[in-house]
Amino acid sequence: MGFLYPNEAAIEWDLLIVIYPYITGLVAGAFIVSSLYHVFGITTFNPIARFSLITALAFLLVAPIPLAIHLGRPERALEMFLRPNFTSAMSGFGFIWMVYLLLVLFEIWLVFRPDIVRYAKSGTGIRKTIYSILALGVYDVSERALAVDHKLIKIFAFIGIPAASLLHGYVGFIFGAIKANPWWSTPLMPIIFLLSAVVSGIALLLVMYVLSTKIRKVPLDHVCLRTLALWLGGFLTVALTLEGLEAISMFYESEESWEVIRELITGKIALSYFGIQFFAGAFIPMVTLAITETAKLDEHAKTVLRFFAACLILVGVFAMRWNVVIGGQLVSKSLRGIGDFTPPLMGISGILVSAAVLLLPLVILGVIVYLIPPWQDGVKPVQQKRLGISMSGLK
């Protein structure tokens, strides 16, 4: 326990602020997968390219909710737009979020436009109304119009990569730029957040893709799944390296704050840090993914293992968010003690509300999938010009 400053008795950024970077991370990751398809020409992602876009949208729509309801005065939330203080990293959230939302919405609209126009023309009654609204008055689906669309999609997907990086790198900066907190203050933080974001996004898509084929009772595209798993393993390796590097640097430099940080990671958060973030959420999945690539297994077994690894990774990234957000606040700024925090079950900062906020994107996703089904069973991917080298390495 040691000594805490008297005002440090309360953990001010609670469970809601843990799930906020988790959600934006999933957005960034899911979007990057769609960009891998649209920009980098990884056509094996065809079965999930459209799905990854609307997954990004579903989570993006929910991203501001935990922030807003966490505020002491939520009715003043929109003042961030009216009187922003631009020296604050936080003041940028609304603007970055909005630009990114417009970008994702516009890209989705372009990608799904032929479908929307088709539904608007064939539908009747309320269905026709909805799709007519979604069509925004543009019904031109001639080959020329679609060619322009494709060019625009590529541009938006391209801009979307730095935008997604900004959205999530910025979340890392919110923590990494706080010099008062030795567990947060590192320039590695935005990069670590970004990479774990991509990792969690790919893992989410892998899980959702497998589940969607089970629900829809359609055959799974094993090449697509394998590509996902490979990218997942790749990003996971880099993310893990950086996360390890951060702690090892702190240990090796052994500054004034190391004693209390050591106490934190070997005590209060030892289980969620070493146990979940590193071992169960990263090491085990890496080994599992390696097994699917090296061992002689049938496709079904590989799918099970990949699904299992992705689920573990989702838990591991959540633990990483917890260890940063909560762990950082457990360390007293007096560097002389470790606080205590157990999230309550009820109340606005409780486990139930946070669980509901985390599940909300899935509900939204369900609605979007119902409105504009992303599945293109049997549709051949648009052959795109590859960048220099073959990026997928699978054909």
Added chain:
Amino acid sequence: MLISRRDFIKGGVAGAVGGVVLYNTSHLMRTLAETRSAQSLKVASPIKGRSLRFVVDINKCIGCGKCVKACKLENDVPLEPEFNRTWVERYTITRSGETLVDSPNGGIDGFTADYMNEKYKGLDIRKSFFVPKLCNQCEKPPCVSVCPVAATYATEEGVILVDRNACIGCRYCVQACPYGARFLDPRYKVVDKCTWCYHRITKGLLPACVEVCPVGARMFGDIEDPNSKVSQVIRERAVAVLKPELGTEPMVYYVGLEKGVR
């Protein structure tokens, strides 16, 4: 007039959306106008420039806790021990070099009660001293930088204040303050902190904690006034600040600051 079902729905949706937007806009414009006018109300201050300093003499503090009590009463700070604009820490250094720190109830009840001293029984103590803490009114305040709505700001005298009507309660400033000087006021759900008794010092009075200190461990005044207590102490004694390595440039100076105090 006949209205088709489709037009009816269209109109209804448009009306609902418009209503929500209108309602929020009026609310926002109102709060915007209020907060702006509150900021433009300039208090006629006798202090010019940023030459105010607060000096704490650690050698003098006896840990009576009167300053903590005076602060809470003067500034309507919640009486619970986890809300403090100022507090007193007790440092105890043993012969083996171990440093123990505590601040029971923020020091408001002093440090003499038996329950506060159980844990020190039988320890081989080399020395012990008290360190009063308060907002450092940093020249480069991280709390002001991180506030997303500029609700916390520096006055022309260099005192950092929180505009209660503008704070959204995000608590980024609580995270950014290296000194633990900020807290969320549970009554108003906005952040609160020491103001050096801004309402008093702008009328030429001393901060409440300085006023009540029975031993003169807390001093306040203008460093540019050669006759002021603070300018005399700063001239004659070596002073230090808390966590100088963070570059916040505190305006609270300590006399007799021991290593290990942070």
